[in-house]
Amino acid sequence: EAQVTQNPRYLITVTGKKLTVTCSQNMNHEYMSWYRQDPGLGLRQIYYSMNVEVTDKGDVPEGYKVSRKEKRNFPLILESPSPNQTSLYFCASALSYNEQFFGPGTRLTVL
Amino acid sequence: GQQVMQIPQYQHVQEGEDFTTYCNSSTTLSNIQWYKQRPGGHPVFLIQLVKSGEVKKQKRLTFQFGEAKKNSSLHITATQTTDVGTYFCAGGGSYIPTFGRGTSLIVHP
Numbered sequence: 001e002a003q004v005t006q007n008p009r010y011l012i013t014v015t016g017k018k019l020t021v022t023c024s025q026n027m028n029h030e031y032m033s034w035y036r037q038d039p040g041l042g043l044r045q046i047y048y049s050m051n052v053e054v055t056d057k058g059d060v061p062e063g064y065k066v067s068r069k070e071k072r073n074f075p076l077i078l079e080s081p082s083p084n085q086t087s088l089y090f091c092a093s094a095l096s097y098n099e100q101f102f103g104p105g106t107r108l109t110v111l
Numbered sequence: 112g113q114q115v116m117q118i119p120q121y122q123h124v125q126e127g128e129d130f131t132t133y134c135n136s137s138t139t140l141s142n143i144q145w146y147k148q149r150p151g152g153h154p155v156f157l158i159q160l161v162k163s164g165e166v167k168k169q170k171r172l173t174f175q176f177g178e179a180k181k182n183s184s185l186h187i188t189a190t191q192t193t194d195v196g197t198y199f200c201a202g203g204g205s206y207i208p209t210f211g212r213g214t215s216l217i218v219h220p
Contacts, residue, residue, distance in 0.1 A: 043154070043213075090153060100144075100201075104152075
């Protein structure tokens with residue numbers, strides 16, 4: 001089954017404790033991206049990657065890091081999480097300029 | 112930068128009424144996509160429009176792309192409770208699609 005998976009689905013952590021949210025897709029898509037979704041603000045892009053070893057900032061990259069060492073994986077790293085990064089995070093993948101397939105989401109709470 | 116405005120933010124309708132959400136961009140878009148997100152779920156792709164003035168239909172849903180490729184609309188005829196969710200437009204011309212803030216549709220039975 002074609003899908004985008006994210007782990008963990010839920011995470012409660014404390015300020016400053018480094019964390020990684022994994023994202024993996026099995027559709028051989030070149031394009032992957034991370035979004036955060038906050039009430040009233042819609043989906044805001046954090047980082048995107050057009051292919052292996054190629055990443056670039058989206059609209060709200062501050063406080064986040066990403067890497068794309070393999071085509072299927074695109075982890076999101078929060079080196080020192082802060083409460084303002086409490087949000088719902090979605091990973092997505094796409095083939096060129098076509099539809100994006102979203103993962104199920106990761107709900108992060110930073111205390 | 113490119114901005115995509117979407118209105119209204121919320122819409123309450125009685126089941127059977129029609130619903131429309133509008134998307135407006137500050138710049139010309141090469142394409143526009145529409146997504147639906149059910150409560151507690153993730154965005155799911157509905158359709159992509161590319162051509163100026165394009166109109167596409169999916170059962171009770173009608174999607175339009177403006178002649179100037181700066182606006183788009185999604186119209187649902189005779190809403191059903193299964194239509195509940197938030198509808199997002201996403202405009203782009205690159206790998207950086209800009210999402211509107213979404214319109215949340217609430218359908219009262």
